[in-house]
Amino acid sequence: MVSQYYHSIKGAAIVLGFFLLSFIALPYAQLNHLLLMPGDIGDARLNNYFLENIYLFIQGSSHSLIHLNFFYPFPYVLGFSDNLFGSSPAYLIPRFLTGEPDTAFQIWFLFGYFVNYIAAYYALRRLDFSVIASIVGALIFTFALPVTAHSGHAQLHYRFGVPLSITTFIMFLDNKDWRHFAAAMAWLVWQFYCSIYIGFFVFLLLCAMSAVYVYQDSKINAGTLKSILTRFIGQFYKLARRERIMLILVFAVLAVLMGVLFYPYLQVSSLYHAKRRWGEISSMLPRVQSYFLIANSWLWTSQSGFFSGIPMQHEHQMFIGAVPMLLAISGFVIGRRQSAGLAFPLISGSLVLVVLMTLYVGGFSLWYVLSKLPLASAIRAMSRIILVFLFPVAFLSAVTIDKLSMQVTLAWKILLFAVVSALLFEFSVSHLSSSPKAEWRDRVAASMHRIPATLPDGAILFHAQQSGLFYADELDAMWAALLKGVPTLNGYSGIYPKHYSVEYEDNCVEVPVRILSYLKFSGQQGNEEAYLKLIKRVVPIGFSGCNPDWLVHPLARTAAEREYTAEEFQKLSYEYIGHVKVFGKEYVDLKIINNGNTVISADSKIDKTVNLAWRFIDAEGKPLSDWNNRKNLPFDIPANGNLKIRMPIDTKPAGQAVKLQVSIVQESVFWGHDIGVKPLVIDLVSD
Numbered sequence: 001m002v003s004q005y006y007h008s009i010k011g012a013a014i015v016l017g018f019f020l021l022s023f024i025a026l027p028y029a030q031l032n033h034l035l036l037m038p039g040d041i042g043d044a045r046l047n048n049y050f051l052e053n054i055y056l057f058i059q060g061s062s063h064s065l066i067h068l069n070f071f072y073p074f075p076y077v078l079g080f081s082d083n084l085f086g087s088s089p090a091y092l093i094p095r096f097l098t099g100e101p102d103t104a105f106q107i108w109f110l111f112g113y114f115v116n117y118i119a120a121y122y123a124l125r126r127l128d129f130s131v132i133a134s135i136v137g138a139l140i141f142t143f144a145l146p147v148t149a150h151s152g153h154a155q156l157h158y159r160f161g162v163p164l165s166i167t168t169f170i171m172f173l174d175n176k177d178w179r180h181f182a183a184a185m186a187w188l189v190w191q192f193y194c195s196i197y198i199g200f201f202v203f204l205l206l207c208a209m210s211a212v213y214v215y216q217d218s219k220i221n222a223g224t225l226k227s228i229l230t231r232f233i234g235q236f237y238k239l240a241r242r243e244r245i246m247l248i249l250v251f252a253v254l255a256v257l258m259g260v261l262f263y264p265y266l267q268v269s270s271l272y273h274a275k276r277r278w279g280e281i282s283s284m285l286p287r288v289q290s291y292f293l294i295a296n297s298w299l300w301t302s303q304s305g306f307f308s309g310i311p312m313q314h315e316h317q318m319f320i321g322a323v324p325m326l327l328a329i330s331g332f333v334i335g336r337r338q339s340a341g342l343a344f345p346l347i348s349g350s351l352v353l354v355v356l357m358t359l360y361v362g363g364f365s366l367w368y369v370l371s372k373l374p375l376a377s378a379i380r381a382m383s384r385i386i387l388v389f390l391f392p393v394a395f396l397s398a399v400t401i402d403k404l405s406m407q408v409t410l411a412w413k414i415l416l417f418a419v420v421s422a423l424l425f426e427f428s429v430s431h432l433s434s435s436p437k438a439e440w441r442d443r444v445a446a447s448m449h450r451i452p453a454t455l456p457d458g459a460i461l462f463h464a465q466q467s468g469l470f471y472a473d474e475l476d477a478m479w480a481a482l483l484k485g486v487p488t489l490n491g492y493s494g495i496y497p498k499h500y501s502v503e504y505e506d507n508c509v510e511v512p513v514r515i516l517s518y519l520k521f522s523g524q525q526g527n528e529e530a531y532l533k534l535i536k537r538v539v540p541i542g543f544s545g546c547n548p549d550w551l552v553h554p555l556a557r558t559a560a561e562r563e564y565t566a567e568e569f570q571k572l573s574y575e576y577i578g579h580v581k582v583f584g585k586e587y588v589d590l591k592i593i594n595n596g597n598t599v600i601s602a603d604s605k606i607d608k609t610v611n612l613a614w615r616f617i618d619a620e621g622k623p624l625s626d627w628n629n630r631k632n633l634p635f636d637i638p639a640n641g642n643l644k645i646r647m648p649i650d651t652k653p654a655g656q657a658v659k660l661q662v663s664i665v666q667e668s669v670f671w672g673h674d675i676g677v678k679p680l681v682i683d684l685v686s687d
Contacts, residue, residue, distance in 0.1 A: 011131055018135050019117050022143050022424060027113055027151075031315060031431035037102060038109045039152040040435050042471040046492060047154040048105040049478055050084050051091040055101075058092070061485060066264045071497055072460055072487035072565055073534070079268035080493035082155035085261070086193030086468035087112065090158075102440050112157040117142040120391065123163035126399050127170070127343050133401040134421060137394035140324045144266040144393070146386045149296045149317035152433035156387055161191025162202050163391045166347070167564045169206050171397050173213050174342045181249045184623045191256050200379055201388040205350050208357075213342075213350035257665040265378070271521075274495050276380045283311040283369055284381045285360035286318060294319035297430040318386040323423045324393055331396030334403050343395070351392040443472065447480035450541050455486065462489040462514075468585070472543065479500075489514050489538065497521065499557075506584045507646050508546035511538055513634050515556045528554055545591075555635040559603035564610070564666055566675040571596030572637070572664060574680035579643070585650050588682060590662065593642045600637035604667075609633075612647060613665050616657035617681075624656055627663060627671070658685050 001309040031038060038044060051547035055064035062069070065085075071077045084091075090111045120141035124134035141163065150156055163172040165187035172180035188206070189204040192199030199527045201372060217223045237242065268274050289307050293316050294300050300319060310316050320328075335344040357366050370376050403417045455461075461484070463477035470492075477490035489511070496502065499517040515535050516525075524530045531554040540546055577589035590613075594600060600610055616624040629649075637643045650659060664672040 002107070014131065015121060015135060018139060019114065022231065023113055025428050026143055026148070026430075026478045027110060027432060030148075031106065031110075031434060034103070034106050035437055036434040037106060037437050037440055039154055039433050041439060041469070042435075042475065043438065043493070044105075044435070045150055045475045045479065047084060048080065048101060049257065049482065050078070050081070050481065051088055051108065052095070052101045054085070054088045055092055055095045055104075056482070061283070062482075064604065069481055069487040071491035071493070071500075072489060074497050074521065076253055076264045076271065077493065078268045080274075080495040082196055083261075084194070084429035086161075086190050086195075087158040090115075102437055106437075109154060109157060111381055112140055112159075115158065115160045119160035120163045120394055122168040122396065122658075123391075126167050127395070127398075128341070129398045130402050130405055132405050132416075133398040135488055136327075136423065137398035139423065139427075140320075140327075140397055141390045141394040143432050144324055145294050145297055145300075145319055145321045145388050145427065146317055148427070148430040148432050150384065150387060151386070152455060154385060155195050156198055158194040159191070159198050159387060161187045161194065161196065161393075162388050165191060165202050166205065166209070166391060169209065169614050170343050170346055173209070173346065174429070176232055178236050178239065178247055182254075183246055185251070185254050188619065189257050189261075192258065196261075196265075196389060197379065197381070197384055198488060201385045203375075204385075205354055205388060205392075206230060208344045208350035208353040212346055215346055216349075244380075266638065268495065269378070272495065272497070274378075275648070276371075276377060278368065278371065281367070281380050282360060282365065283383065284315045285365050285367055285382050286358055286383050286385070287360055288356075290316040290318045290383055291613065292319050293317060294321075294430075296433070297321075297426075297428065299429045315381050315407075318383060320386070320390065320393055321423075321426045323419065324397055327400045327419070327423075328393045329396075330403075331399035335396065335399050344399070347395050349393045351389060354385070358385060373594075384570075390591035395511060443476045444479045444483070447476035448483065451480060451484060452539065452541075455539060456537070458522050458537045460487050460537045461537050462511060462540050464508075464536055464540070464544075465504060466542060470503045503648075505585075505587075506544045508540060508541055508543040509634055509644075511535065511540055511543070511644070512550050512555050513557075516555065516635075520557070525558075556638070557603065557635050558599070558601045559605045560601040560608075560610075561605050561609055563606070563669050564598070564600065566670065568598045569664070569666065569670070570676050571598070571674055572600070572672065572677050574662060575642075576680060576682055579684070580646075588647045588649055588660065588662070589644065590647065590680060591642050591644050592664070594635050594637045594639060597639050598635075599639050602633040602636050608667050608669055610637075610664065610666050612645065612662060613671075614647065614649065614660055614662045617659040617661060618656050619658050623661075628667070658683070660684055664685065 027038075030036070040046075053062050053068060054065065057065050066078045067075050068077045087108065091104050091108040094107040095101065098107075100102055117138045121134045121138035125131075129137065141159075165184050168180045168187060169184035171177065172184055184206070188199065188202055191202055204472045214225055214228060217228055236247075237246070289310055293307050295313070295314065295317060300322075305314065332348055335348060354637055355371065359365060360367070367382065383463065401416070401419070404412060404419070407413075450463065452460065461477065461481050463473065463480070466476075467471040467473055474490050474492035477488055478492065481488035481490070497517055498521070499513060501510055501513065512535065515531060515538070518534070519525050519527060519530055532551070535554075536551060571594060573595070575591040575593060575594045577591060580587050580589060603609060609635060612633070613627040614629045615627050619623055627673065632646045634645065635641065635643060647662070660682040662682070664677060
């Protein structure tokens with residue numbers, strides 16, 4: 001008994017020892033003993049915001065978990081991003097103990113490594129691997145190069161449901177015990193609550209695993225899908241009635257939990273018509289090159305033209321490392337020769353199947369068809385699936401390590417030691433995305449300082465962008481409003497409400513733009529009372545050019561139901577106001593004058609909007625570009641009135657452009673300069 005207890009303690013010490021060695025050498029050291037924050041001052045702070053809102057909601061300081069206080073008053077804005085509900089307990093406890101949101105976020109992030117490691121180790125042991133093989137597999141799953149490469153995407157960090165769901169699902173298929181299926185689904189649901197992306201990828205792998213199982217069974221036992229289902233259903237009815245009822249209740253609870261989780265996302269899809277275009281999805285589908293690309297490791301960083309054709313390269317960091325790749329390939333070869341269990345064909349087969357399903361080659365991918373499915377259509381960054389593939393890689397690597405550990409000669413033991421050492425070395429030379437903790441605090445403090453000491457009842461804050469990093473400025477404002485307990489028009493997320501300008505600097509016209517955008521969204525377009533009620537609550541901070549008339553008369557933003565005629569366009573002209581620089585970016589302020597009796601609407605119900613367009617001219621009077629640049633109208637051009645617009649021109653050809661030509665276009669109908677509306681010409685040199 002004492003001997004068994006001793007061996008248990010020794011085994012646990014070895015398992016935790018390998019973790020602590022890797023943990024201290026990798027993420028803890030890379031965060032410089034908690035002086036650095038995981039991720040940048042953009043997405044990482046957004047994830048911290050979501051976790052902090054959960055804490056404040058439990059405290060009673062936040063009014064909702066779903067209708068958050070940014071992009072106010074738009075509803076369901078949580079559905080614009082991930083939610084982190086499933087991993088929030090790891091934040092709430094240190095948040096309560098430390099009293100600091102950023103410190104709690106660091107602890108939350110670091111604790112994720114531990115739960116991922118323990119889950120992977122436990123799963124591999126359940127799949128009958130040795131202690132050393134399970135340790136190596138768990139290290140790969142927890143610390144491999146893609147994990148560090150995606151450290152800026154903190155919403156992907158908690159992945160403990162991946163090995164646990166896959167392993168219990170394999171056990172269900174192997175022994176047809178429905179309790180294992182319930183466990184697999186429970187881990188899957190929890191993983192969805194931690195990260196919808198990772199949850200979806202696990203679900204995809206489980207579906208592929210089921211397909212491989214059906215194929216293998218039909219090949220070995222000459223079974224059909226119907227006969228397979230009959231066997232599983234038969235096993236369910238062999239259970240005691242009480243146990244069947246309990247399982248049905250468990251499945252019902254899990255279904256309700258999934259419904260609750262996806263409700264705000266379904267609302268966003270319905271209310272905001274949020275869809276991912278194929279061009280956006282295809283740019284982040286894995287290429288063959290993606291599986292060899294990693295930018296955060298000085299050992300493997302390459303500027304090779306082999307990777308030059310990959311768009312959005314920061315999302316294609318999928319190289320697992322040379323050591324894990326060799327271990328996994330060896331494990332695949334070994335497993336095909338000697339494996340008699342079910343786990344190997346299911347895991348290796350599903351890995352190959354999903355890789356082929358998601359691979360983008362020569363402009364073609366099978367994923368084009370699958371992306372039309374309801375859940376799949378919302379997933380754009382498919383290259384992040386590598387974080388789930390790491391468990392099959394860990395499994396195959398464990399196959400190799402088990403083979404090595406069975407050899408009793410000293411040479412094999414040395415080889416095993418060398419492999420583990422090389423693995424840890426390869427992981428240690430990668431770079432974790434990070435930013436100074438002091439900067440996080442200073443930015444929020446500065447934003448808080450800009451808020452007036454006294455605010456009117458029902459105040460809605462709106463901060464101008466200050467630094468040129470629009471996402472950082474928006475998050476500063478969001479955090480300040482969250483800590484102040486008031487709503488804000490500011491916002492940053494994966495989706496934006498329609499007509500919002502992402503970068504508006506200190507242009508105060510964005511205030512009425514956002515108010516009118518919400519009124520149109522809520523079916524109150526043209527409701528002057530609703531407009532005035534909202535805009536009078538707004539407290540603009542740091543803006544220039546705010547017009548007091550906006551507080552009395554709303555600007556109009558209507559949608560045309562027809563094409564405009566050439567005669568109506570010919571009543572338009574331009575007036576140049578000035579050329580300004582804000583945060584190093586160039587803008588032109590101008591006025592569009594309408595001398596006609598027809599309102600020129602900012603929107604179009606027939607997709608033929610009116611926009612400004614511009615091009616650059618060189619010293620010889622030759623155009624340096626087409627009329628490709630566009631600026632939409634923020635408001636209608638009133639009849640017998642004018643509209644002031646700030647137009648960005650920071651994309652001009654360096655050192656060549658001396659003049660700027662501005663025209664107006666009714667998309668898919670005609671250009672203003674083709675029907676007699678003389679373009680505005682601005683001298684960029686003398687201005």
